[in-house]
Amino acid sequence: MRSRTSYITDCLGIAPSSSSFSIRKSITTMSPANYSVPLYTTSNGCPVRDPNAMLKMGKFGPTLLQDHHLIDLIAHFDRERIPERVAHAKGSGAHGYLEVTDDVSDIVSADFLNGIGKKTPLFLRFSTVGGEKGTADSARDPRGFAIKFYTQEGVIDWVNINSPIFFIRNGVQFPYLVHTQKARDPKTNLKDPNMFWDFLLNNPESVHNTMFVFSDRGTPFSYRHMHGYSAHTYKWVNKEGKFHYVQVHLLTDQGIKNLNNEEAHALEADDPDHAGRDLYESIEGGEYPSWTIYIQTMTAEQAEQADFSVFDLTKTWPQKEYPLRRVAKLVLDRNPENYFAEVEQSAFSPANTVPGIEPSADPVLQARLFSYADTQRYRLGPNFNQLPVNRPLQAYCPFQRDGPGRTDGNYGAVPNYPSSFEPLNYRADASNNEAHEKWVGEATSFHWGATEKDYEQPRIFWELFKNTGQQDAFIHNVTENVKATRPDVQKRVLELFSKINPEISELMSHSLETKAKRT
């Protein structure tokens, strides 16, 4: 049997005769107290004498290939980076819980939302959308608000955003949106305000969300001081199998607080990680941020009567007609121990759901159902659901086997197909809900283009800006951005806003002229 000393020598690739004395000495001189400190090893567990040493031919000669510590260390370092998220690359996260405050059993059967006082652990990741992983938290941009609930019935993710609406209502357009709003010009690799506005102008239904992003709500002071919204319509089904269309609102208990355009720009330079720092420090200091969760609901009959489509992501549901109903409280009370393991490896998907909560036919949501796990198989590998942050409290899917990065027992000897041999290896949930799942139609290529109707809610939004004194900030924020575009793009921006209200384009035109004179 090898002695401990010779094993170490083997690992270091050092001939026993040359160095056994000093190795033996370093082991024998370790005081008992030192043994409580972890012994540094290679990744296969072999003790390493000096993490700063390299194995050489003489002190200043070439390095030997048998220096396993060096190769083990550098080869792993070479693979430290994983692809950043294709959108929402910059983010911060925290753990917490959801506590049910109100009875909504008439709307939803999902176990985690039933029973006043019931608590469910969760992980939440906030993000900006357009920036790369190292960009500033205070950019004018939507904010992601993704929540993973670890329920008794599996993991459900609410992959929300800080606006009740979104830019597009045709799922196919998401790559175009991201290419123009986030990505860079294919030749210059520079951000291009012309393509940014060109996309929005070609798809005028985006103007409602554009107005949101160019209000001061487009630059929240911190992640703690903003609301979250499902934006999409979901279907919530109760125990009787009856469903309601539902929109979720998470209203901040800290109050809304925004940055103005100039404050946001200053923070981009002075403290690009401002929102992540604010979240981390408030939780570390025992100041736990919370949100109150509400829903808006609609029956199928009400949806048929509504003068907008519930599947149109560019529209809000008027709260006068569809009032908010309180459901639960969400609290963040624990920072991650390790950013990469918990935040970077977290993988949210609107397709992750539990019985009682279903997607609607919203075409953007339908495209999202495919996209998230698809990108995560690429970003994290096919076994990403076994990573601790993504792992459900319990799951049993022995027909998914093997694959790179398998970290569990791979279901041992359990059959890898639905076997009929005793003992049976699975039982299936027999419940079935066909409510509103019967569709009759013809396969149709359909572009849900903009009409006059798409300017109605933006018109109401403008009146709200005026009534709350936000119109100057809005005009300033838009023209600060638009002034960098080509004259023909500026003209098209003014034409678009004049369709909402001529007063907007007059104010913008004046603001652009004033800014041009100053430069």
Ligand code: HEM
């Ligand atoms: C067809 C439309 C959309 C597609 C194809 C899409 C696709 C994606 C993809 C591929 C990611 C990166 C996921 C990852 O790497 O783990 C992502 C992130 C995200 N998306 Fe979407 N998205 C769409 C629309 C939306 C909408 C409408 C919302 C909000 C209502 C939204 C909210 C988010 C959030 C919050 C994240 C960040 C998740 C995290 O923190 O890891 N997305 N999206």
